[in-house]
Amino acid sequence: xxxVRLRTFLTLMEEKSTVRCADVLHITQPxxxxxxxxxxxxxxxxxxTKEGRCLVPTDKGRVFYQMARxxxxxxxxxxxxxxxxxxxxxxxxxxxxxxxxxxxxxxPKMMRALPDRQIRMLLQNTRxxxxxxxxxxxxxxxxxxxxxxxxxxxxxxxHAHFIGLCxxxxxxxxxxxxxxxxxxxxxxxxxxxGSREILENELRAHDVEIEDFAIYHEFxxxxxxxxxxxEDMGVTFIYKEAAWESIKNGVLQxxxxxxxxxxxxxxxxxxxxxxxxxGNLKIYALLCKLLELxxxxxxxxx
Numbered sequence: 001x002x003x004v005r006l007r008t009f010l011t012l013m014e015e016k017s018t019v020r021c022a023d024v025l026h027i028t029q030p031x032x033x034x035x036x037x038x039x040x041x042x043x044x045x046x047x048x049t050k051e052g053r054c055l056v057p058t059d060k061g062r063v064f065y066q067m068a069r070x071x072x073x074x075x076x077x078x079x080x081x082x083x084x085x086x087x088x089x090x091x092x093x094x095x096x097x098x099x100x101x102x103x104x105x106x107x108p109k110m111m112r113a114l115p116d117r118q119i120r121m122l123l124q125n126t127r128x129x130x131x132x133x134x135x136x137x138x139x140x141x142x143x144x145x146x147x148x149x150x151x152x153x154x155x156x157x158x159h160a161h162f163i164g165l166c167x168x169x170x171x172x173x174x175x176x177x178x179x180x181x182x183x184x185x186x187x188x189x190x191x192x193x194g195s196r197e198i199l200e201n202e203l204r205a206h207d208v209e210i211e212d213f214a215i216y217h218e219f220x221x222x223x224x225x226x227x228x229x230x231e232d233m234g235v236t237f238i239y240k241e242a243a244w245e246s247i248k249n250g251v252l253q254x255x256x257x258x259x260x261x262x263x264x265x266x267x268x269x270x271x272x273x274x275x276x277x278x279g280n281l282k283i284y285a286l287l288c289k290l291l292e293l294x295x296x297x298x299x300x301x302x
Contacts, residue, residue: 008035093122093129101242140270161240164255185234186216
């Protein structure tokens, strides 16, 4: 059972006020202060400082928070492990690009392979997913790019292909340079999205900015972007997996593939040394198998 003082500390970090912390835990404000001081004395570190009326965690307080959150997550996982019901729910998170490119075909295969498991998928950015992982809200995450391998258990899931796309034989299909492509309307994801960042970085490598395009439009929905490209309303840069069916059916085609073509790694990430780690790695092996079956023997690349 998690130490009551740690629960007080975690709640205080989240509520940022001794008054609100006391209300949430149904204890007195002096009790909140007493619990924090007891932790500071036991671990020999100051966890909070005061700035005016605000309570601010110290650097050591923030480190302590990360570790305490992981202890709380482990307690939750221990309860699941000791449960009489072996088919515990499977909670995981994915970035939006993975959610909208890989999961539409992978999710039904997961449900068939795990008929007795309740599945819950969270769609968020990398930072929010790692926070959910640390807090125990999810068991694992599927992320784009690299993650701190010293802090997490990371396994390569697959390599995805980030490409330019246009309507097959459409108005922009004959473009042979990025400068020619810039005459087209650009259809792209919203600022802050992973694929938007990839696009901006790669364009800069070719001395091109988003503002160099004739006009650009932002959409938070990949299906909307693909439908607009199919209507010849502009061009986009996106993971090939998200447009797999449209490319296969001859609706869309790669745009300047000899200039713009990036391979990005999708990574399976979970916490180390928890009651769920071994089980999560079995799920990783299952996902690799399902992806291998889906793409004819090569789970690492689409």
